[in-house]
Amino acid sequence: MAAFGRSIELDSALRELVKIRASQLNGCAYCIDMHTRAARKAGESEQRLYALAAWRESPQFTSRERAALELTNAITRIGESGVPDDVYERAAAEFAPGELANLILAITAINAWHRIVVSSGMIVTETA
Secondary structure, three states, rough: HHHHHHHOOOOHHHHHHHHHHHHHHHHHHHHHHHHHHHHHHHOHHHHHHHHHHHHOOOOOOOHHHHHHHHHHHHHOOOHHHOOOOOOHHHHHHHHHHHHHHHHHHHHHHHHHHHHHHHHHHHOOOOOO
């Protein structure tokens, strides 16, 4: 899984936002902790991290980020209604085909990690 994740070519800042958002949706405290730390270390602002849970209502995210986050929501919750065509089309309008493929792979990878981490009961043991 780690090698697969490293093979995905996607802007690191966007990748962390996607990982955090999927982690929020999956209730994975371990991953939320790990990826918010990584995002902060990479220069992400506290304000944007706080707003991520309510990204639709926040003006702090670009249209490209919004498309990625919307696709993250749809893929993470794929069992509820699949990926609606309009969601996919918005993402396809913001990302070149290869970028979109990598975005989908990144979303898939973090969701696979959640299945491992949540089902095995991993917990956060460090504090900041």
